[in-house]
Structures are given as structure tokens and as C-alpha cells.
Amino acid sequence: xxxxxxxxxxxxxxxxxxxxxxxxxxxxxxxxxxxxxxxxxxxxxxxxxxxxxxxxxxxxxxxxxxxxxxxxxxxxxxxxxxxxxxxxxxxxxxxxxxxxxxxxxxxxxxxxxxxxxxxxxxxxxxxxxxxxxxxxxxxxxxxxxxxxxxxxxxxxxxxxxxxxxxxxxxxxxxxxxxxxxxxxxxxxxxxxxxxxxx
Numbered sequence: 755x756x757x758x759x760x761x762x763x764x765x766x767x768x769x770x771x772x773x774x775x776x777x778x779x780x781x782x783x784x785x786x787x788x789x790x791x792x793x794x795x796x797x798x799x800x801x802x803x804x805x806x807x808x809x810x811x812x813x814x815x816x817x818x819x820x821x822x823x824x825x826x827x828x829x830x831x832x833x834x835x836x837x838x839x840x841x842x843x844x845x846x847x848x849x850x851x852x853x854x855x856x857x858x859x860x861x862x863x864x865x866x867x868x869x870x871x872x873x874x875x876x877x878x879x880x881x882x883x884x885x886x887x888x889x890x891x892x893x894x895x896x897x898x899x900x901x902x903x904x905x906x907x908x909x910x911x912x913x914x915x916x917x918x919x920x921x922x923x924x925x926x927x928x929x930x931x932x933x934x935x936x937x938x939x940x941x942x943x944x945x946x947x948x949x950x951x952x
Contacts, residue, residue: 760817791871880927888923
């Protein structure tokens with residue numbers, strides 16, 4: 755499938771370029787799922803509660819954000835007291851104002867977001883495996899932010915019962931995530947060891 759990505763041109767000035775890319779179904783599916791997980795993290799809910807967006811919609815949002823950022827920069831150089839342009843700063847090998855993140859910081863931030871998305875997906879998968887009562891309490895208290903008292907009233911049980919069910923559910927989720935983490939670590943370690951042997 756072909757998608758177009760509009761972005762700021764590498765030359766200075768308010769100029770944009772549109773590139774067209776051929777993407778495989780796997781790449782597009784990955785983009786759409788990652789977008790869904792990141793929006794779920796921002797909104798504090800399950801990825802299942804977030805509607806999927808088309809790849810072109812995701813790319814358009816990226817362009818809008820980049821355009822806003824570039825526009826803010828070009829407007830900021832008109833403020834009194836600024837004595838050099840973007841071209842002058844780049845020519846001197848200095849970072850323009852508002853662009854202080856290094857490529858390493860950007861990569862680390864992306865890695866953190868990926869880890870958070872993976873962790874959130876694993877947690878929500880474990881929530882789905884809980885018995886219905888515990889699942890409803892976890893969703894109500896931890897996902898939607900209801901108090902234990904409110905959940906108790908809604909379910910017609912005591913607050914202590916809700917508290918007990920919640921702590922049991924959280925213990926199950928932690929144990930499952932811990933076990934999954936150990937399995938992943940063991941798989942990675944064995945794969946590395948196999949490569950060293952060959």
C-alpha cells in the first residue's frame with residue numbers, strides 16, 4: 755500500500771516535501787497498533803478502548819505536529835532580542851532554540867514509549883484473564899479511577915471485599931508479568947548463547 759508522508763524540507767524556510775512510500779501490510783499493521791497503544795497510554799485506558807486509525811491519518815497527525823513546531827520556531831525568531839536566524843545558528847553548529855533534544859534523547863524516549871506500550875499491553879492482557887468480578891473491580895478502580903467505596907456500592911458488596919478482590923487481582927497480574935518477563939529474559943539469553951556458540 756502506498757502512503758504519503760509530508761514533512762519539513764531540509765532547507766531552511768517554511769517549505770514542505772511529500773514523499774510516497776510503499777509499505778507492506780505488516781509495516782502498516784505495526785504502525786496502526788503502535789499508534790493505538792501510544793494513544794491508550796496517553797489516555798490511560800486499554801488499547802481495546804481506542805479506535806484504530808488509518809496509516810494516512812497517523813502520518814497526517816505527524817505532519818501537523820511537525821508543522822506546528824516549525825511554525826513556532828520561525829515565529830520565535832521574530833521576537834525582539836533575537837539577532838540571528840535559523841541558518842546562522844545551523845551554520846555556527848549550534849542548536850536552534852526549541853530543538854535541544856539530542857538524537858540519543860529522542861531514541862531513548864522512543865524506547866521508553868515502546869517499553870511502556872508493551873508493558874501496558876501485557877497488563878491489559880492479564881486483566882482480561884482475570885475472573886469477571888476481579889476484572890470489573892480492576893477496570894473500575896485502576897483503569898477508570900473509581901474509589902473502592904464507589905465500586906463496593908456499585909457491586910453491592912463491602913469495601914473490604916472490593917479491597918480483597920483488588921489486591922488478589924493485582925497479585926495475579928504482577929506474578930503473571932514477572933513470569934512472562936523471566937520467560938522473555940531466558941529466551942533472549944538462550945538465543946544470545948546459541949549465537950556465541952556458532
